[in-house]
Structures are given as C-alpha cells and as structure tokens.
Amino acid sequence: MKRITDPLSTLKRLDRRRLRDGALTALVPVAACSVALAGLTAWVGTGRAGSPAVIRVTEGKVLLPSDGVPETAAFFHIANEGGSADSLVRITARDVPGEITLSRHRMQQGNAAYRSTIDSVSVAAGDSLAMSPSGVDLTVPVPSDQWRSGDLVPFTLEFRRSGRVKVLAVVVRPDSASLT
Template sequence: MRRVRTTHLVLALRGLGRRRVRDAALSVLAPVVACCAALAGLTAWAGAGRAGSPTRVRVTEGRVLLPSVGVPETAAFFRIANEGGSADTLVRITARDVPGDVTLSQHRMERGDMAYRSEIDSVSVAAGERLAMSPVGVDLTVPVPSKAWRSGDLVPFTLEFRRSGPVRVLAVVVRPGTVSPQ
C-alpha cells in the first residue's frame, strides 16, 4: 500500500512539472512573438529607407489677401510639402513687416452654414504629405501694417517647424477672391 501511494505521488509531481514547463513556455511565447513582429516591422521600415530620414519641408505659393480698408487683419496662405521620412509640425510664424503677431487659424463650420475662426497652436504635416492652406481650412491671420500694401507687393514670412527649424519665404499680396478654397 505504501508503494502505491509513492507511485501516485511521483506521478503527481511529474504532472505538476510538465504543467509548469508548459505554462512557463506559453507565458514566454507571447513576448517573443511580439518582439519578432516588432523586429520585422522595423526591418521593413529601415529597408524602405525611412529609418532616420530627416524631414524635408518645402513652403511654396505664399499669398496674402489685400486687406480691406479699415480692417485690422487679413489672411495669408501657403502650400507646405513634407518630402522627408518624418512628420513635422508648424509651431510659429513671424513676419517682420507686420505690427503684431501672426497667428495660425483653423476655420470650422457650425450648424446653419456658419463659420468661425479659432486660433490653433500648431499644425502637423505627416511624412510625404502636403498641406494647402485655404480660406476654408488652416490659414494665417496677419495684422495689417500702417503702410498700405498694394497688389503684387512681397511680404517676408518665417515659418518655424519643430524639427526642420525656420523656413523663410515670400508671399505676394493678391486681391480677395484669387485664392481658391480647397
């Protein structure tokens, strides 16, 4: 009888050992699979030439709306292309020929076809993407200088990006209605 109990005890311990090994193997399997998947993704990203590639921001087609008489602000628009492999964010805009701060704005629609402008702190441009500023989307609110602008005048701006740094660009003064909504 004593021998039977010992045999059961040995079998029970063997079963417990196998169960522990199996449980341990299963608990290790999930992180190993996750690491392999992450490594495969990083390998594909690096193989595509995206790993570590810097942002390459290009700013073109600057336009400033000719201000109406007596109106203290006008709008400016640019096309921004991020041709690099990393996202970048427009965080600050300056213009030395204007009397105050240039602000980044977003136009939003309300019920009943009402639109309003809200100031935003920044706007992101994903890698390989473009941003076309427009009267119905993102634009710049620019204080009007005391010296009147004329159609065709050039206004210097500096657009500062979080990763790319400052980009200096000229915007031409145009009559309202010549900037297409997009």
C-alpha cells in the first residue's frame, strides 16, 4: 500500500533541507572572514598596523679604487624598523661624476661571478639588508680627483616610501674592509 504524504509536510522538509544546506554553504566564508579578522586584530594589537617604513642607513663604505679603474663599489647596512616594506630605488652622490647603479652579484661555477644592474631592492618591515660584494651593492664611478683612504663620501639614498636618506660612507682599502 502506498503511503499518502501531506504535501505541506514535504514542503516543510524541503525548506528545512535548503535552510541547512544554505547555512553550511555560508559557514565557509564566514569562518574564513573570522580567521582573517582575528589575524588583523592581532596585527593591530602589536601596534604595527599601518605604520610607515622607518629606514636607518649605517656602516657606509666605499672601496678605494684601483689606479686606472673607472668604477668601484659602495656598501651600506639598511634597516627597516617600521611596519611597512620599502624599496631603495635611486642613489646619488654629489662628488661622483656619473650615475651610481644598484647591482646584484651572482656566483657561477668555477668561482666566476657576474654583476647585473637592478632597478630597486626591497627591505621588508622589521628586516635589514647588509650590502656585500657577493650580494647587492652600489657600482660607483670614480671621480678624477682620486679618493684617499679615510675620506668621507656623501650619498643620498632614495626610498620609494620613506624618501631621501643622506649618509656618509668612508673610503676603505679593499683588503682591510669588513664588508659582510
């Protein structure tokens, strides 16, 4: 014998099923938003949310150029003590007769190295960059009046968000420089 069901109770069952399925479907994005909100709340609680990059440049060194070589290298230690990343995008020095380029050095097999010019280098929030001969450095044209060991060379480092930072670099002999 076939059971006769009430069409109204069938509709109620279907409505409850749709309601349950809809609630489960909505639960996933609600849970994801809750996790994201908790993370943002923790970030704000640390006091770093939205704080700008704070750049500090120290330990400036310029290698004493070899006779007859048209360029040398300069190195700085850059620390970002702020809450946002920043990028070094331009370097100038009034005593330098040409364009200073930002370079990255890479090693190849057999201890061969090559340098490539890069447009910028990023420094993450709370991180630092120690320029070195085996990583990022500055390629600096040598002025006609040769530098001497101990001379101070003024540089201006320009950052995308923080603006310009003026710093002095001391000229050092390549064999006596602690660059790393």
